[in-house]
Amino acid sequence: MNPESTAATPHANAIAAEARGTRPQRTDGHPEIPFTPLVASLPASIPFVGPEALERARNAPFRARIGANESAFGASPAALAAMHDAAMRISWYGDPEVHDLRQALAGHHGVRADEICVDAGIDSLLGLAVRMTVMLDTPVVTSLGAYPTFNYHVAGSGGLLHPVPYRDDLEDLDALAERQAETGAPLVYVANPDNPMGTWHDASRLQDFIDRLPGNTLLLLDEAYGEFAPAGVLPAMDTDDPRVLRLRTFSKAYGMAGARIGYAIGHRDLITGLNKIRNHFGVSRLAQAGAMAALGDQAFLAGVQSAVADGRRRIADFAAGLGLTSLPSATNFVTVDLGGVERARAMLESLAAADVFIRMPGVAPLNRCVRIGVGREDEMTVFEQAFARALPTLPRPPG
Amino acid sequence: MNPESTAATPHANAIAAEARGTRPQRTDGHPEIPFTPLVASLPASIPFVGPEALERARNAPFRARIGANESAFGASPAALAAMHDAAMRISWYGDPEVHDLRQALAGHHGVRADEICVDAGIDSLLGLAVRMTVMLDTPVVTSLGAYPTFNYHVAGSGGLLHPVPYRDDLEDLDALAERQAETGAPLVYVANPDNPMGTWHDASRLQDFIDRLPGNTLLLLDEAYGEFAPAGVLPAMDTDDPRVLRLRTFSKAYGMAGARIGYAIGHRDLITGLNKIRNHFGVSRLAQAGAMAALGDQAFLAGVQSAVADGRRRIADFAAGLGLTSLPSATNFVTVDLGGVERARAMLESLAAADVFIRMPGVAPLNRCVRIGVGREDEMTVFEQAFARALPTLPRPPG
Numbered sequence: 001m002n003p004e005s006t007a008a009t010p011h012a013n014a015i016a017a018e019a020r021g022t023r024p025q026r027t028d029g030h031p032e033i034p035f036t037p038l039v040a041s042l043p044a045s046i047p048f049v050g051p052e053a054l055e056r057a058r059n060a061p062f063r064a065r066i067g068a069n070e071s072a073f074g075a076s077p078a079a080l081a082a083m084h085d086a087a088m089r090i091s092w093y094g095d096p097e098v099h100d101l102r103q104a105l106a107g108h109h110g111v112r113a114d115e116i117c118v119d120a121g122i123d124s125l126l127g128l129a130v131r132m133t134v135m136l137d138t139p140v141v142t143s144l145g146a147y148p149t150f151n152y153h154v155a156g157s158g159g160l161l162h163p164v165p166y167r168d169d170l171e172d173l174d175a176l177a178e179r180q181a182e183t184g185a186p187l188v189y190v191a192n193p194d195n196p197m198g199t200w201h202d203a204s205r206l207q208d209f210i211d212r213l214p215g216n217t218l219l220l221l222d223e224a225y226g227e228f229a230p231a232g233v234l235p236a237m238d239t240d241d242p243r244v245l246r247l248r249t250f251s252k253a254y255g256m257a258g259a260r261i262g263y264a265i266g267h268r269d270l271i272t273g274l275n276k277i278r279n280h281f282g283v284s285r286l287a288q289a290g291a292m293a294a295l296g297d298q299a300f301l302a303g304v305q306s307a308v309a310d311g312r313r314r315i316a317d318f319a320a321g322l323g324l325t326s327l328p329s330a331t332n333f334v335t336v337d338l339g340g341v342e343r344a345r346a347m348l349e350s351l352a353a354a355d356v357f358i359r360m361p362g363v364a365p366l367n368r369c370v371r372i373g374v375g376r377e378d379e380m381t382v383f384e385q386a387f388a389r390a391l392p393t394l395p396r397p398p399g
Numbered sequence: 400m401n402p403e404s405t406a407a408t409p410h411a412n413a414i415a416a417e418a419r420g421t422r423p424q425r426t427d428g429h430p431e432i433p434f435t436p437l438v439a440s441l442p443a444s445i446p447f448v449g450p451e452a453l454e455r456a457r458n459a460p461f462r463a464r465i466g467a468n469e470s471a472f473g474a475s476p477a478a479l480a481a482m483h484d485a486a487m488r489i490s491w492y493g494d495p496e497v498h499d500l501r502q503a504l505a506g507h508h509g510v511r512a513d514e515i516c517v518d519a520g521i522d523s524l525l526g527l528a529v530r531m532t533v534m535l536d537t538p539v540v541t542s543l544g545a546y547p548t549f550n551y552h553v554a555g556s557g558g559l560l561h562p563v564p565y566r567d568d569l570e571d572l573d574a575l576a577e578r579q580a581e582t583g584a585p586l587v588y589v590a591n592p593d594n595p596m597g598t599w600h601d602a603s604r605l606q607d608f609i610d611r612l613p614g615n616t617l618l619l620l621d622e623a624y625g626e627f628a629p630a631g632v633l634p635a636m637d638t639d640d641p642r643v644l645r646l647r648t649f650s651k652a653y654g655m656a657g658a659r660i661g662y663a664i665g666h667r668d669l670i671t672g673l674n675k676i677r678n679h680f681g682v683s684r685l686a687q688a689g690a691m692a693a694l695g696d697q698a699f700l701a702g703v704q705s706a707v708a709d710g711r712r713r714i715a716d717f718a719a720g721l722g723l724t725s726l727p728s729a730t731n732f733v734t735v736d737l738g739g740v741e742r743a744r745a746m747l748e749s750l751a752a753a754d755v756f757i758r759m760p761g762v763a764p765l766n767r768c769v770r771i772g773v774g775r776e777d778e779m780t781v782f783e784q785a786f787a788r789a790l791p792t793l794p795r796p797p798g
Contacts, residue, residue, distance in 0.1 A: 030668050031614070031641035031666065031668060032614045032615040032641070033615070033617065033641050033666075033668055033669060033672065034532050034585030034586070034615050034616065034617055035531055035532060035672055036530075036531065036532060036533070036534045036537075038534075039530070039531045039532075039672055039675055039676060042675040042676070043675070044671055044674060044675055046495065046674070046679050047679060048495070048679070048680075049495075050492065050494050050495040050496060050680075052494040052496070052498065053494070053495075053496050053498070056498065065491070068491075068492060070490050070491050070492065071490040072490070073490070074487075074489065074490050075486075075489045075490060079489075080486055080489070083486055083489075083685075084483060084486070086657070087474075087479050087482055087483070087657075088473075089657060090473065090474045090478075090479070090482075090654065090655050090656070090657040090658055090689075091469050091470040091471070091472070091473050091474060091654035091655065091656055091657065092464070092467075092469050092656060092657050093449065093467060093469065093650075093656045093657060094657055094659075095449055095451040095452070096445065096447070096448075096449040096452075097449060097451070097452050099451065099452070099455065120519060120659070120678075120681060121678075121680070121681070123678050123679075123680055123681065124678050124681060127678060131435075131438070131555075132434055132435065132438045133433050133434060133435060133438075134435070135435045135437075138435075149679075149680075156530075156675070156676045186433030187433070215430070215431045216431040216432070216433050217433060218432065218433055242430035242431070242432050251492075255489065255490035256489055256490065257489070257490055257491060257492045257684075258485070258486075258488060258489045258490065258491050258492060258493055258683060258684030258685060259489055259683055259684075259685065260493075260519070260659075260680075260681060260682075260683045267430060267432075269429050269430060269432055270432060272443055273432065273434055273438055275443060275445070276438055276441040276442070276443055276555070277438060277441070277555045279519075279520075279522050279523050279526060280445050280446060280447070280522075280548075281447075281449075281520070281522055281548075281659075282519060282520070282522065282523060282659060283659075284657060284658055284659045284683055284685075284686065285656075285657030285658075286482075286657060286658065286683075286685060287683065290489075
C-alpha cells in the first residue's frame with residue numbers, strides 16, 4: 001500500500017471477515033445487528049455540519065449565511081412559479097425517466113438524452129458513480145483536501161483513497177495522473193472549478209490530463225461551479241469518451257440547492273450503469289418542474305453570473321484593502337489567505353460570534369485560508385464589518 | 400442453494416471474479432468501463448415504468464391515474480403553504496440533520512428523535528437498509544410478488560433473494576419465518592398492510608412473527624400504507640428491539656409522493672447505521688417544511704382516511720355488482736380478482752385504451768387480479784364506465 005494512502009475502512013479485521021464472507025460477533029454491549037463488516041467499521045462521522053445545526057448549538061441565527069456556497073440570488077421567478085404549479089400535483093410521483101428535463105438538457109448541452117442521468121443532486125450522483133466502480137480495497141485518486149462528500153462515499157463502498165496534495169492551490173493534474181498510473185485506480189475525482197479553493201484549470205490543460213488516463217479509468221469531473229467559470233475553462237462535451245462523467249447541478253448558479261436536482265453527462269454506457277442502481281423515483285416532481293423552467297430562463301442565470309462576478313471582485317478588493325491575498329476564483333466564493341491555520345480558525349470563530357457563517361478548507365496547506373461566499377448586500381456588509389474588526393485580534397502569522 | 404432462491408446477480412463468473420478481486424475484460428464491443436463485476440452483471444431493467452412513460456408511448460394523457468397508489472386527495476393546504484414559503488429559501492440546502500421534523504415525528508410516535516432517520520422516501524431508505532446488511536450472496540427473504548423495488552436494491556448489493564409465496568393472498572408469516580431460519584438470512588422484508596394485495600395481518604400476529612426472528616436479524620417492516628390501516632394492525636412501537644426497522648412515508652396518506660420524504664423508526668444503533676451511509680444533504684428543504692406542516696394537520700389526514708375508506712367501499716361494491724370478488728384492503732387501493740392472468744392483462748389493456756391507468760401484481764397466483772386505486776370522483780366514474788364495458792370482452796375464466 002502506498003504510504004500516503006488513507007484506509008477509508010479502518011478495521012482490517014472486519015474487512016478480512018467480509019472478504020471471507022463471515023460476520024464478526026459484536027462484543028461491545030450493543031445489540032447484535034447484522035451490519036455488513038464494512039458498515040460496522042465505518043465511523044459515524046458526517047461530511048459537513050449544516051448551518052442549521054450550528055445555529056441550534058449557538059442558539060441564534062446567522063445574519064450572513066455565506067459558508068455553504070449557496071446562491072445569494074435565489075432561483076429564477078420562472079422556476080418558483082413552475083414549482084408552485086407542480087405543487088398542485090404533489091401527490092404524484094415525479095417521472096422516473098425525467099424525460100422532459102433530459103430532453104431539454106440534451107438540447108442545451110448538444111448531447112443526446114440517453115447521455116444524461118438526472119438525479120437528486122451531485123452528492124447522490126457521486127454515491128452512484130462510486131458504487132458503480134468501487135468495491136472493497138479499490139484504489140481511488142482524489143486531491144488532498146478536495147470534496148469530503150466524495151471521500152465519504154468512497155469509504156461507504158470500502159475503497160482506498162489515494163489523496164494527492166494540491167500544488168500552488170490548484171489540483172495537481174500531473175501528480176493526479178501519476179498517482180492513477182501508480183495505483184491503477186479505476187476512479188479519479190477532479191473538481192473544475194475547484195472547491196474549496198475556487199481555482200481552475202483551462203479546458204486544454206484538463207483535456208491533456210484526460211488524454212493521459214488509460215481506457216479503463218473513470219474521471220468524475222465535478223463541474224458544480226461550471227456556470228461561474230469564464231469561457232475556455234470547461235472542456236468541450238465529448239460523450240464518445242467513456243473515461244469522463246461530467247457532473248452538473250441546479251444547486252449553485254441556478255439557486256435550487258433546496259430542491260435536490262443535478263445531472264451527469266457521459267457516454268451512454270456510463271449512463272446505463274447509473275440507471276442500473278439509481279433510485280428511479282428519487283427525483284422530486286417539483287424539482288423536475290423547477291429545473292425545466294430554470295434552464296429556460298438563461299437571462300436570470302446571466303444576471304446571477306454577473307452579480308457573482310461583482311461579488312467576487314468586492315470580496316477580493318476588500319481583502320486587498322486589508323493587506324490580504326485572495327485566490328482568483330471561478331466559483332461563487334473567494335478563498336482568502338490568512339497565512340496560517342490558527343488565524344483561519346480564529347477568524348471562523350470570530351465571524352460566527354458576529355453571526356457570520358463561513359467555512360475553511362479542512363487540511364494543510366489549504367487550511368491557512370477561509371472561504372467567503374458571495375452574499376446578498378446585507379450579508380456582505382455584516383461580513384465586512386465583522387471581518388475587519390476580527391483581523392487585528394488574530395494570532396500573529398507564523399514566521 | 401435453495402432451489403426456490405433467485406440469483407439477484409445472474410452472472411456467476413463476474414461474481415466469482417469480484418470475490419477474487421479481479422476485473423473481467425469486456426469483449427462485447429462496448430468501451431472498457433471500470434464497472435464492478437456486480438454492476439456489470441446487473442440487468443438494465445427498472446422496477447416500474449412510470450405513468451408518464453406510458454402516456455408518452457400512447458401519445459395521450461390518462462384521464463384516471465389510479466395505478467400508482469398515489470393519493471387522490473392531494474396534500475394538506477398547510478403543507479402546500481409551507482412549501483410555498485420554503486421556496487423563498489430554495490437556494491439553501493435543507494437541514495442535513497432534519498432536526499425539526501425528527502423532533503415532531505418523535506413526539507407523534509412516542510419515540511426519541513435519535514430513533515428516527517428521515518430520508519428521501521421509503522425507496523431510498525430500502526436502498527440504505529439493504530446496503531447496510533447485504534453483501535455478495537447474502538440471503539434475503541421476501542414474499543414472491545412483493546415490492547419489486549426492494550428486490551431491485553437487493554440485486555444492486557449482490558444479495559440472493561429467497562421469495563416465499565403468499566398464502567390466501569396474505570404474506571405467509573410462518574413460511575417467511577421458516578425460510579429465514581433455513582437460510583440464516585439477516586434481512587427480511589414484510590409490508591403490512593401489504594402491497595400489491597392490500598391485505599394485512601393484525602398487530603398481535605405480526606408481533607408473534609417478530610418474536611420468532613433470531614437476534615441477529617433485521618426485519619424491514621414497510622408501513623407505507625400504515626395510516627390507512629384500522630386500529631390493531633400496526634404493532635406498538637418498540638425501539639428497544641433492534642430486529643425491526645419501521646418504514647413510513649409522506650407519499651401516501653399525506654399525499655406528498657412528489658416531494659420525496661419518508662422516515663425509518665428503530666433502535667438507535669439501526670439509525671446510526673443508516674446515518675453512516677445516507678446522503679446527508681439529500682432531503683429537500685421544501686419537503687422538510689411540507690412534511691412538518693402535513694404532520695401538524697391531522698384533521699386533513701383524517702379526512703383523507705375517511706375518503707379513502709369510502710372509495711374502497713365504492714370499488715368493492717362496484718366489483719360485487721359485476722359479480723367479482725375483491726380482497727379486503729387496509730390501503731388506498733382495492734385488489735379485484737378477475738380469475739386469471741389473461742383476463743387481468745386484457746383488463747389492463749382495455750382500461751389503458753380508455754385512458755385509465757392501473758397496475759396488476761407481477762407474479763402468479765397474485766396476477767389473476769388487478770389493483771384499483773381510490774381516485775377522485777371523476778376518475779372513479781371514468782374507471783367504472785371503462786371497466787364495466789371491458790368486462791364482457793375479457794377471455795373466459797380458466798376452468
